[in-house]
Amino acid sequence: MKFPSFPRARGPAERGLTGVFGGWQTGIAATATGFLVGLLLLYWAGATALTGQWNEGAGSGLTVLVPRATETVPNGPETRLNAVWARLVVTPGVKGIEVLTADQDASLLRPWLGAGAKDIGMALPAVIAVRLDGGPFDAQGMAARLVEAAPGTIVEEHGAWSGQPGRLARDLRVYLNLLLAVLAVAAMVPVGAAAWRETMSAWPRVLLVSQLGATDGYAARSLAARIALFAGIGGLGGTICAIPVALGLAGLGTVLTARPLSIAPLALPPASWALLLLLPAALAAIGAGVAYVSVRWRLGRIA
Amino acid sequence: MVRFESVWLRYPRKGGATAGPDVLRDLSFELTPGTFCWLLGEAGAGKSTVLRVMGLSLPPSTGTVTVLGASTSGMTRRTMPRYRRQIGVVSQDFGLLPDLSVFDNVALPLRLEGRPEAQVRADVTEILGWIGLAGKLVAAPAELSDSEQRRAMVARAVVNRPGLLLIDEPAGWLDPEQLNQTIGLVRELCRLGTTAVVATRDRALAESYPAPALRLSHGALAATP
Structure with a gap:
């Protein structure tokens, strides 16, 4: 008997191995986290810029009177x-x-x-x-x-009375930075947890591709890539959603106080926008990192 | 080549300690390349366990197992994938991945080997055509009947012409014509150098296709080829 040979079909659907894994849970968690942390970042950046203005305005000026x-x-x-x-x-x-x-x-x-x-x-x-x-x-x-x-000519120094607000502004900045760090870390936890849950539910598939001859690194990378994709897209969506909400809240603030806010939300320094753009990448990295490490660790324990 | 030397196995429990009765007891045999061999025995005799050990899914508790010319005790997690890629397995433990099409499921072993996509396409469509699933290339496994799923698993197991082919209980899920076709394919692969072990409790099936047989009883070997 000869080894069979048959006409070849065309156009089969082809998907990478990453398609065998989920990712939705991490995507949803990343969307929520992206939204919250995005909002937090925008207000942190605004508040930091504002305290900077206080500092600069109050502490670094003087008046000269020329009769x-x-x-x-x-x-x-x-x-x-x-x-x-x-x-x-x-x-x-x-x-x-x-x-x-x-x-x-x-x-x-x-x-x-x-x-x-x-x-x-x-x-x-x-x-x-x-x-x-x-x-x-x-x-x-x-x-x-x-x-x-x-x-x-008389020189009036503001530093004497403005030192206190200046120090207050600097302290407020420190607290804002700490608050941002703590809340950002807390908000990242759900993404890591979702990635871990996803890894657990994908475990039978990881084992199967491992049995078919995938290396541990390949299996871990495939799952991590999938989760990074969903976390990145979810994080980007959440972050983008945070921008109009921040603008809307700023508009609401303007209506409530009946005067323009001291700093426009979109007039943030470029570094703040860069930080905002890094957020989805950070979420993707967290999801991928958790998935990769947990797959490698579990596969390593089988040996 | 497959060689078992004084192989004993107890299933490991949590924490790595072995416990429970011996599933395999003092198994010693050797299969030369190109051998087609039946693995016979009643339910619970240890057939599937022997296949798992041969398939590098389960290490023996004691004894030496040599698969594809390498001792399993010398394999590491780094080197084992290379051997696993040369072993085709058709068993309940190795289902199809539900999120991939039939084509992609069958293509997995080739893609894991890093074969060029054009060759993957050619080989997969060829084997699926031969096994009667040419019209199901883009279907999801859930859209297939049990028999079609098993045939897709056979296709996945043989698509890269493995050095060792392990099939568990084919008679339960293939009709006589498909069974005849599959056994014919396996024998052809053996002629090209593949070692094939087909586990079954159906003695009549083994007698229909005369070949050497390993008979298992309570984890021990009753007769060797």
Whole structure:
């Protein structure tokens, strides 16, 4: 008898070995986790940016008052304001300088002088808002130089009263980071657990492909790849769903407070978005890692 | 080549300790390459256990088993897959994977060997055509009858022309014509060098296809080929 030979059929469905394993449970768990952690990440990033603004705004600014700003200095043609400006520009540690407009001055004086602050005809000093870069800064030395340029110039340092909010902002940031880490780890547990359950339910199939001659690594990789696929897709779906929900909640916050929020949810720093994109990859890695290690471990115990 | 030397087996219990009665008792025999051999015995005689030991699913408690020229005691989890790929098994323990089509189930041994996909397609369609499942390539195992599932398992076991072929109780799930066809296929493979062991309690079947036989009784050998 000859070994049989027959016409060949065409177009059979072909699927990889990973198709023999499940993955849905992990996908669903990853969707929920992706959503929750995504939301958490967005708010963490927003809150961190906000505390950063507090820190920067409160702790790193000072105000310079220049009386008789339009008068010229004794030794030259430039005005007292320009002389002070020229000194400020070259001062190390100064990040930005802004001379307040008449409207801004009036706004500052409104609590004391009322709506007519602009029209009282009093000679007001020019007000310069100075932003510092946050590094070490010699405010007294700068004040002395400014007084030398335009006698009578006053430098008001905010650091004395703003130190407390600045420290508060930094502490809040530390707590937010810790909270994010703890909640993120807690939220990842269901994905790992689902991957483990999936591995247990796929066990008879793992054994079968192992008996057919698959190496332990191949069997483990096949299952891990399947679970990574579902966890990644689920995580991506959950993360994407978190974005409109975060925006919706921000919109709701705007309605409830009747004013725009201090930081727009979509105006987050690029690093925050990168972190958000890494979330599905992290979920896929967790699912795959759990599946791979548990398959290798169980197969190793059979020997 | 398959050789059993003073093989004893007790099923291991949890924790690795052996317990319970001896399932195989002092088995010694040798099958040369290309042998077609019946493994006869009543239910509970130890036929399926012998097949599991030969199929590298179960290590013996004591004694030496040599399969495909290598002693099982020297095989590790790293080297064992290479030997398992050369063993075709048709048994209740080796069902089809329900999520794969018939084609993909039969293709598994070839894909595990890393054969080119064109060759996989050719070999699988050829064997499925020969075994009467040409129209079921894309069907799921659940869509097949019991007999068709068993035939698909036979196809999977022989598709890569294994060095050792183990079949457990074929008479229970094949009609006489399919049985005749399957035995013919197995004998042809033996002629090409495969060693085949077919376990059955049906003595009439063994007598219909004369070949050497190992007779098991309570785990011990009653007669050798």
